Amino acid sequence: MSIGAAVRRMLPAAIGSHPGPDRAAPPARADERPAPPPRRRSELAPGTVVGARYRIDGVLARGGMGVVHTAFDPFLLRDVVVKVLDAPAVQDRTTRGAAWEGVVAATVSHPALMPVLDAGTVRREDGTETDFLVMERMRGGDLHALLARRPLRWDQAAALGAELAEGLALLHGAGLVHRDVKPANVLIATVDPDERLRARLADFGTAIGAVDLAPGPDLGTVAYMCPEQVRGRRATDRSDVYSLGLVLLEAVTGHREFPGSVDESALARLRREPFLPPDLPARFAEVLRGMTATTADRRPPAEEVARRLAACATGPGGSAAPDATLERLRTSATLAARLTGAVGAAVLLPDATGTDVLAAPGHLRVPRRLDGDGWPRTHPSAAWTVDDLAADPVVSEHALLAAGVRAAAGVPIPGDRPGAMLCVFEDRPRHFSGQAVRDLVAVASMLDLGAGRAADRDRATD
Template identity: 40%
Template structure:
């Protein structure tokens, strides 16, 4: 508990969730591995920093909770519970109890290099299904990137790795917080052109970001890198490079997904069918099995 104690001094939240290990910290929240003593299962706890009442940050915390509570899909991280930690009465902290995903996130997996084409098809199918479901429920993720994609291991031999989209902290929903008009919200390397311009967003924005993620899976490097402003503005002038050695049908789909013109991007139902068939056919240059993710935690 020494590592945990250095980040969170209280061992149990709401007399139920025993904090066991610190996992990581984002801008406004820390993530812990915990044990649900009532149900006897391990979970992930996202503990927000204290936020004064009637602030934008508190509104965002409420919004993320509402978005997660409205969604339930195998390709999206599941919300189990939520509450407020009042151990320090002067600084109450909201927390979310989430599904614990055992495995790397995609960013960590890509540290080992590009992925086999068949594995990319499987990840793309999972993520496209999750996004289609979210969009059907009026939610645009706005931050599709490798660090927010968890690779859940469901077997000891890496036979099936389910891609799960996490972190809906800046998601846009029809009944929630509006997009930040006039300013770009998201991660610079994965913004859609309309996102970089600070415009209102629709499902096609997530399609573009997913296309950039898939290109990175195939090449091992982001399509747009460098300083944040430079990376964000680059997509307004140029389309990302789609490798010439990909199968022709892959090149057509990925070129469409990452088109600067929203109207040229395919609908998610078309993307789902393509990658489902590509995975089933085992198309591609590589026949290697899917990489086995090492145990870890992420939300």
């Protein structure tokens, strides 16, 4: 039997969910509306209350094991997602049944792993019962959707990979293997893609233990499978490392390394190792090369991968800042916005060629980097306000105006960083009062960028 035929026998679900180019459906006519997908048994109607608590709002996604709904938790006043599984409810939670994903998620706890907040059973419209899982609502979508818009900077990918590898190391330490690490299972918490990405690895429904609980095919997604899985061998912790390596490579290139039909994608990794772009920094490329080695024994464990990727992101040539530094600056910017009632805020850190903008959360799409002389063009030691940027001839063509900023105020941040400022923004003309400026001064005084913080400060300007 050929390897291609073996793959087809081993992965029937994957073949159905990953059509190749020769299986693509013909394009729909312009005057035809696509038919809605057939309603699945696990799709709940809006308004349905699950677990006597969670009110279903609608369908977020339909996956291979169930339907994911958006929902609202009236007890804690928060949005959540409720995953209703297709398979019938199971009583024995130690078996790899429909609720296995919840069991795995409850076994380990890490910021990079999606936790299960609640679980139970729900009665479907046909009278049968199935399991449901309640999880955090991640506002940033998934990595697959993000990469469809643009690739990541290499340092963003390295920092993201370090966090995910830490989570996988904890999972592996508990004797578990994820088996389906892919961009669609990396859920983004940070909405603004220019900030450092905060993400969680989700979907533990295909995870297995160190000793398999039941015989059967090694499930997963073909495009991210390791060579030994393609050959029909059992997945190990190094299989997850390989898959994560392909995810990070796709993150910086913007395309899958092994595209095509199931056969083409599966066989390609047996013939060659992934191609690494020549412009990647040598340290980062070296880690990716080790993660995607053809044989499992040449791949480092996830714990080592996490250490090396973190060193790439924060060492010389990397631009990711220490968490404490960035969080301190952004938290202070958020406080400044709240005190002044502004819709956005940022810390401006100028250098010889421009200004770095560490923006606080807000709907204004403030640029991360301002080139040239920076802004505002006032004395760096003075507080300033601009009531209407559109009416100011000095800044009327500035990138901040294009981002929707119409009014702003700023004060200098004490320390040895000339020109460093704390700013607040408005999306409409506004006069910032003297009290607002005094509030800014009070927050900026807590941000002293003195010599004692020089090392962190210099690396915070990513």
